[in-house]
Amino acid sequence: xxxxxxxxxxxxxxxxxxxxxxLATPQMDRAVIMFIVFGLLLTLxxxxxxxxxxxxxxxxxxxxxxxxxxxxxxxxxxxPNRSAKHGRVLAAFRRFPxxxxxxxxxxxxxTSLTRLPLPAVDLPAAVAGQLGSSGVSHPxxxxxLNFRGYDTLLEVAVLLLALTGILAVGLPAERPLLxxxxxxxxxxxxxxxxxxxxxxxxxxxGAHRPGGAFQAAAVLAAAAVLLNLSQLQSRWLPTQHWIRxxxxxxxxxxxxxxxxxxxxxxxxxxxPGQAGLLILLIxxxxxxxxxxxxxxxxxxxxxxxxxWAGQEDSHE
Amino acid sequence: xxxxxxxxxxxxxxxxxxxxxxxxxxxxxxDVYTRLHTLSKADNLGLGCLLAGLALKAxxxxxxxxxxxxxxxxxxxxxxxxxAIAHRADRLGIPAWQREKP
Numbered sequence: 350x351x352x353x354x355x356x357x358x359x360x361x362x363x364x365x366x367x368x369x370x371x372l373a374t375p376q377m378d379r380a381v382i383m384f385i386v387f388g389l390l391l392t393l394x395x396x397x398x399x400x401x402x403x404x405x406x407x408x409x410x411x412x413x414x415x416x417x418x419x420x421x422x423x424x425x426x427x428x429p430n431r432s433a434k435h436g437r438v439l440a441a442f443r444r445f446p447x448x449x450x451x452x453x454x455x456x457x458x459x460t461s462l463t464r465l466p467l468p469a470v471d472l473p474a475a476v477a478g479q480l481g482s483s484g485v486s487h488p489x490x491x492x493x494l495n496f497r498g499y500d501t502l503l504e505v506a507v508l509l510l511a512l513t514g515i516l517a518v519g520l521p522a523e524r525p526l527l528x529x530x531x532x533x534x535x536x537x538x539x540x541x542x543x544x545x546x547x548x549x550x551x552x553x554x555g556a557h558r559p560g561g562a563f564q565a566a567a568v569l570a571a572a573a574v575l576l577n578l579s580q581l582q583s584r585w586l587p588t589q590h591w592i593r594x595x596x597x598x599x600x601x602x603x604x605x606x607x608x609x610x611x612x613x614x615x616x617x618x619x620x621p622g623q624a625g626l627l628i629l630l631i632x633x634x635x636x637x638x639x640x641x642x643x644x645x646x647x648x649x650x651x652x653x654x655x656x657w658a659g660q661e662d663s664h665e
Numbered sequence: 666x667x668x669x670x671x672x673x674x675x676x677x678x679x680x681x682x683x684x685x686x687x688x689x690x691x692x693x694x695x696d697v698y699t700r701l702h703t704l705s706k707a708d709n710l711g712l713g714c715l716l717a718g719l720a721l722k723a724x725x726x727x728x729x730x731x732x733x734x735x736x737x738x739x740x741x742x743x744x745x746x747x748x749a750i751a752h753r754a755d756r757l758g759i760p761a762w763q764r765e766k767p
Contacts, residue, residue, distance in 0.1 A: 536745040543738070629743045 357397060364390045377426075381419045388412025401559040402489045405551075409567035410643075417574055417648060425521050484624025485556040493561065494628045498617035502607065505635060506602050508642050512596060516587055520651045532630025537579035544572040552636050556625070562632040566639035571646035584650040592645060603631055670720055676718030683711030696762040697754045705747040707741055 367387040388411040394405035483491035548568040555561030574581035690703030720729035
């Protein structure tokens with residue numbers, strides 16, 4: 350008991366330390382590495398809190414994919430440091446009013462945390478009571494896809510909006526390829542089939558244990574990024590229509606099913622008999638669609654020549 | 666049963682020892698190549714011991730096999746990543762550490 354408590358206290362301290370390091374270090378590359386460390390520590394915290402679903406998502410999306418995107422941005426900008434900005438951040442912290450406001454906010458949060466009202470409804474019991482009619486046996490999936498399905502619907506829309514935002518802001522041009530050693534493509538060739546297998550396992554497992562569409566999609570997207578890093582998969586171009594089609598299809602399928610069920614008297618109120626099948630259908634569609642969406646964050650580029658560069662530049 | 670329990674604990678402790686050795690090496694070794702050496706050798710041996718120890722404590726055979734399946738995957742990944750980092754460091758012209766002659 351005390352060992353567990355000591356470990357948790359250490360974990361909490363490390364989490365705060367890595368967050369501070371991420372914000373305060375003057376070197377950009379160090380900040381990115383510390384952000385990835387922060388994500389991994391947060392994964393440990395979630396698993397200590399017995400929330401394996403969130404731990405999986407944090408490891409795959411928060412630390413993995415976001416870390417890759419940040420590293421990519423780092424090499425794209427090649428800013429050696431941010432010392433000027435760093436000075437400003439610290440100076441702002443040194444200013445008394447900001448510090449006072451921060452302390453007041455922290456005190457307010459802490460006191461409100463101690464006097465949280467008891468929830469009016471016993472949610473865990475309510476979920477457990479309805480689990481039988483949800484179509485799945487894992488409570489997290491039941492909440493995400495059935496009881497609060499519209500939350501997930503909006504999350505999918507947010508990812509689509511993020512991609513639209515990236516397309517609107519403009520894409521970075523394709524960079525010249527780094528010289529590559531032979532081992533990384535070999536790793537990719539052996540790892541990617543396993544990653545695809547793991548992704549579909551996660552999708553299938555979502556019905557009765559931690560897993561689901563978001564985690565499966567993150568693994569698939571990571572496989573695509575790995576293939577691209579090994580130069581086995583060329584960059585995607587915004588002119589490739591199948592990308593837009595697949596990315597939109599997940600949300601369209603979700604909205605379509607929701608619209609078809611509207612006659613039943615509520616948004617995403619599944620008839621208990623078909624709930625399992627409908628959830629599996631939505632999750633399968635979302636897995637593929639979200640995987641392309643997430644991978645597109647990394648893989649979409651304008652080609653340097655301004656036109657279709659799609660021929661594989663395989664590196665044998 | 667007692668023997669299995671004992672062996673499992675011994676493996677866990679050995680694993681912890683190798684992790685400690687790997688971390689000390691990471692902090693104390695002089696250059697990128699030697700640090701990669703401790704990470705890809707000592708830590709992976711530690712992981713192997715740890716997983717074997719946990720597999721002996723596992724409730725079911727499937728769980729034990731799942732635990733053991735982590736090891737080869739990590740071995741392959743860390744071998745490739747270690748090589749890739751060393752390769753890049755060599756390309757960038759980072760010299761390997763040499764013992765200073767007295």
